[in-house]
Amino acid sequence: MDQTLEAPVGLAPDALARMYHLMLVTTLADKKSAAEAKAGRLQAAFYPVRGMEAVCAALGEVLRPEDRLISTYRNLGDALAKRVPLRSIMAELYGRTEGTSKGKGGPMHLQDQSVGFTATTGIVGAGLPIAVGLAMAAQMDGGGSATVVTFGDGATSIGAYHEAMNFAALWRLPVVFVCQNNQWGEHTKITDYAPSPELAQRAAAYTIPTERVDGFDPMACLRALQTAMERVRRDEGPTFLEFVHYRLTGHTGTADYSYVPKHELEAALERDPAPTFRRWLIDNSLLPEERIAEIEKQAEEYVEDAFAYARSCAFPPPEALYTDVFADDSWVRSLSDE
Amino acid sequence: MSEMSAVPPETSEMTMAAAINSGFHLAMEADDKIVVLGEDIEDPIGGPFKTSKGLSTKFGTRRVRSTPIAEGAIAGTAVGLALGGYRPVAEIMFFDFITLALDQVVNHAAKFRYMTGGATPTPITVTTVIGSSHFGAQHAQSLEAWIMHTPGINVVMPATPHDAKGLLMTCLRSPDPCLFIQHSGLLYSRKEQVPVGPYAIPFGQANIVRPGRDVTLVTYGTQVATCLEAAGALAEQGVEAEVIDLRTLVPLDFPTVLASVERTRRAVVVHEATQFCGPGAEISSRIHEELFNELLAPVVRVGGAYTPVPFSKALSAYPTAEKVVRKVRELM
Structure with a gap:
């Protein structure tokens, strides 16, 4: 695959700025989360997105508010693509009531119904049949909106993947399968x-x-996603996109990654999405350097603010343990011996 | 709508299968968000036990869809439909096949409300059938304890046509996931008068199907009939057994069970499910914890043997009325 980014066709500077901002925020928030986890301040097991930023940034440009996104646990970039505020994402990571799921889900279960970030599953491959159901709902509602599901390369080995592909093709469902092939x-x-x-x-x-797409190239990602979304919106059935990139960190924020072949990681880091995109924007005079500096400052402040906010939020009260098991808590409470 | 109404409702004689079918028709007429997915459910088959007969003809194959043989995707699609605002029914042909759907039922449907702080309730109804030894060990198991052990999903198991329809209609309106367990041995074995119109039986309300003063038989499903037979035999011996049909296992109506045992001071819990770690273990334990000083004898369980379900009719893993009678006699 081509190592250079192609020039965008008809993409407004604002879109390029948004994409760069999303890549930066993802990169910075990942890094800070890892530091917080290593320092013992963040109890969460979280899964860095490093390497996938270009795909996430492209998703941010093609998803409309009425579209639904189902994600898997490596989900920070997906949540940002769906415009979930970083404050509520980080509050969830810290297990606080102001989190996306009141602190009861954690990083593996981010969601925000107000923006169509419908669910994140912690089970590899399980999001695909759920996306099939959402797409079926959209189809029965009259069509026009898209369901996108993101998952890693590992998910293509599990039965749920194959069952879901079969259903989606059989019923020509408006769903886009986004495979983040980070090679691990x-x-x-x-x-x-x-x-x-x-x-x-x-x-x-x-x-x-x-389509097999260079997952390090945000413009290639964008084009592939646009085509798939257009097919879905015209009710022409599902698309499967394989975005090939490379995982730039260990499996989790704190996991050992010494096993990674050094030359592979070095080659991948040469194409690290945010800095590569930055160079490309400057080399092609697509955004003025002052604007780029401004975006970088905003991204840093946005991340700092979100972490500070999250740490200032309250933990859930003890009685929250028993709520949300069922719509009515009374039977659950009757089983409690307190 | 409630179980009781001022004017006696119009009734018709129905098998449990017919009553369930009636419940589906009425619920789907009332709520166009109900969608049914399952293997072979479209007409002319209408489901392996005919419980969905006529549904695809009446409501169309968009709402009533035969699916590929893929229990995981049936359940997963139902979860997605629920998140998309629909009221899906996922039919799992035999209870044993729920093994293939458990990730979606246990990890997703049952947990989604909790894991998102209430943002994603997932009101799916999983319907399934306990087969019988005629099919061998992979089409016969009673696995309700597995699902009872998973917080976040109602577990419903009717013993009569009347209860089957009323409980199904409650499932189809519930804000929470439900597992509706039918037993193949009950679907066609007996008919009774069932209201023709819609009615709902609330969850968590056990039914005292025979009053008695000497011992409480706590049961559900096929074993309600076993216990009633045992109670008849016991009455001839001067022992009055009270029989409680739990109807729903989650939520489980402990107040009715405990109030009964407080009066009778003896209890036997009876079910087809494997006795070891079965639902009876929880019920028995709770009775002991709450009523230890009232009991005249320890609570006894009569459940399925700790074996896969055997095929040969010379072998039976299930409780019998004779065994229930014997166990009660030992308590007296």
């Missing part, structure tokens, strides 16, 4: 778990249109 299924390299590392082939077997 947890700690196992793709060539050690997949007989063919070209995952798009697996989707093609279900007669679903597929």
Whole structure:
């Protein structure tokens, strides 16, 4: 795949600025979360997005408020793409009531119904059939809105993936499958778990249109996603997109990554999405350097503010333990011996 | 709508399968968000036990869809439909096949409300059927204890046509996920007068199907009939057994059970599910904890043997009325 970014066609400077901002916020928030976890201030197991930022930034440009997004636990960039405020994301990571899920879900279960960030699953592959159901709902509602589901390369090995692809193709559902192929299924390299590392082939077997995309190139990501979203909005059925990039950190924010082949990581870091995008924006005179500096300052402040806010929020009260099991808490409370 | 109304409702003689089918028709007429997914549910098959007969003809194959043989995606699609504002029913042909759908039922449907602080209630109804030994061990197991052990999903198990319809209609209106367990041995074995119109039986209300003063038989599903047979035999021996049909296992109506045992001071819990770690363990334990000083004898459980369900009719894993009678006699 081409190592250079292609020039955008008809993309407004504001869109480029938003994309750069999202990549930066993701990168900075990931880094700060890892530092907080290592310092013992953040109890959360969280899953860095580093390497996937370009795809997330492109998602941010194609998703409309009425579209639904289902994510898997490596989800910070997805949440930002759906315009979930970083304050509520971070408050959730710290287990506070002001979090997206009142502190009861944690980083693996971010959601925000007000923006169509419908759910995040912590179970690899499980989001696909759920997205199929959401797409079926959208289709029965009359169509026009899209459901997008994001998942890693590892998810293409599990049965839920295959069942969902079959349903989506059979019923021509308005769903876009976004495979973030970062080359690692947890700690196992793709060539050690997949007989063919070209995952798009697996989707093609279900007669679903597929495309293999350079996941480090935000413009290539954007074009592929735009095409898929147009197909969905015209009710032409599902698309499977395989975005090929590379995981730039360990599996979790604190996990060992010493096993990564050094040359592979170095090559991938050469294409680190945010700095590469920055260079490209300057080299092609797409954004003035002052604007870029301004975006960087805003991103840093946005991240600092979100962390400070999250740490200042209250923990859930003890009685929150028993709420939200069922709509009515009374039976749950009757089982409590307190 | 309630169970009781001033004017006696029009009734018709129905099997449990017919009563369930009637419940589906009425609920789907009243709520166009109800969508049914399952294997072979469209007409002319109408489901392996005919409980969805006529639904696809009446409501169309957009709302009543036969699916590929893929329990995980049936349940997962139902979860997604619920998140998208629909009231899906996911039919799992036999209870044993729920193993293939458990990730969606347990990790998603049951937890989604909690994990999002109430933002994503997931009101799916999973319907399933306990088979029988005729099919062998993979189409016969009673797995309700598994699901009872998962916070966040109602577990419903009717014993009569009347209760089946009323409880199904409650499932289809519930704000929470429900597992509606039918038993193949009850779907066609007996008919009774069932209201033709809609009615709902609230969850968590056990039914005292036979009053008695000497011992309480706590049961549900097929074993209600077993216990009534045992109670008849016991009455001839001068022992008056009270029989409680729990109807729903989650929520479980402990007040009715405890009030009964407080009077009778003896209890036997009876179910087809494997006795070891079965629902009876929880019920028995709770009775002991609450009524230890009132009991004249320890609570006894009569459940399925700790074996897979055997095929040969010479072997039976299930409780019998004779065994229930014997266990009660030992308490007296």
